[in-house]
Amino acid sequence: MSRPVLTIEDFSVDYLIEPPVHAVRDVSLTLHSGEVLGLAGESGCGKSTLAYGIVRLLKPPASIVGGRVVFHDRDGGDTDWNRLGPEQLRAARWDTISMVFQGAMNSLNPVISIRDQFEDVFVTHRPRMSRRERRQRCGDLLERVGVDRNRLKSYPHELSGGMRQRVMIAMAMALEPQIMIMDEPTTALDVVVQREILREISRLRDELGFAVVFITHDLPLLLEISDRIAVMRDGAIVELGAAKELYTNPRHDYTRQLLASFPSLTGDRGSFVRGALDDRLLALDAVDVAEENP
Numbered sequence: 001m002s003r004p005v006l007t008i009e010d011f012s013v014d015y016l017i018e019p020p021v022h023a024v025r026d027v028s029l030t031l032h033s034g035e036v037l038g039l040a041g042e043s044g045c046g047k048s049t050l051a052y053g054i055v056r057l058l059k060p061p062a063s064i065v066g067g068r069v070v071f072h073d074r075d076g077g078d079t080d081w082n083r084l085g086p087e088q089l090r091a092a093r094w095d096t097i098s099m100v101f102q103g104a105m106n107s108l109n110p111v112i113s114i115r116d117q118f119e120d121v122f123v124t125h126r127p128r129m130s131r132r133e134r135r136q137r138c139g140d141l142l143e144r145v146g147v148d149r150n151r152l153k154s155y156p157h158e159l160s161g162g163m164r165q166r167v168m169i170a171m172a173m174a175l176e177p178q179i180m181i182m183d184e185p186t187t188a189l190d191v192v193v194q195r196e197i198l199r200e201i202s203r204l205r206d207e208l209g210f211a212v213v214f215i216t217h218d219l220p221l222l223l224e225i226s227d228r229i230a231v232m233r234d235g236a237i238v239e240l241g242a243a244k245e246l247y248t249n250p251r252h253d254y255t256r257q258l259l260a261s262f263p264s265l266t267g268d269r270g271s272f273v274r275g276a277l278d279d280r281l282l283a284l285d286a287v288d289v290a291e292e293n294p
């Protein structure tokens, strides 16, 4: 297995309301460079709270009540994210760990061009980069996610939702982070755009080697794109294993229940063979077609 990039130890988050909600309970896991770790579980099990907790973006009444999150850099240095101050955190987000959330496309400022918003990432984090290089990089990044570089001139309302979400993914990759946390990044998009973006993320992961924590309630999709999957229930991880293993040989009752709740994963139609990503996506496409034309 490749080297660890993030270690989460006994991490717990409560919402301090009456009565308190123990949203994340003693979660421990290790993320390795280049892997896609899927986080599965039904609505309310704590996936988003864990994601926001990792990058310290939780707001009151949420409170981290235990554990730690340690980032391991390429040179062997360790950084305990719980010990970083606000300025250090701001710098480390995007640079080492970046995030794409479900509504990310709506966080673009409507009155500022894509170019200015995109360049701002470099102006803030790479102040010594020349303007010319910045522009070049922004265009290159956009093309990587399948958006024409001419779109840099556009304003957010001139782009479709899928394009805006791609822009956000390009921005999240801008500083070449070692980890990307994606919380339902494609949920608001139609299935075709979703697939295209997921293909793109997988291709970029292969090319650039960043690790991905991918969160969605869509277990079939998670099985397709993840190397390993952690199943969460009531704030705790009940099973963590290779995606294939989890699919073919689930050990926890709850994992079985979760798999059974997706008809496309059970029975003959669901018994697709996992292989290269394209094969996997093709197999899923076939399942979709079969479902649409029973």
Ligand SMILES: Nc1ncnc2c1ncn2[C@@H]1O[C@H](COP(=O)(O)OP(=O)(O)OP(=O)(O)O)[C@@H](O)[C@H]1O
Pocket: 015, 017, 021, 023, 041, 042, 043, 044, 045, 046, 047, 048, 049, 050, 061, 062, 217
């Ligand atoms: N601001 C809040 N105040 C109080 N409780 C909260 C708050 N936000 C979330 N919770 C509770 O924390 C628990 C975990 O919620 P969380 O949103 O992390 O789950 P999730 O698995 O991401 O769900 P979903 O898939 O619906 O986003 C739930 O019981 C939820 O009701």
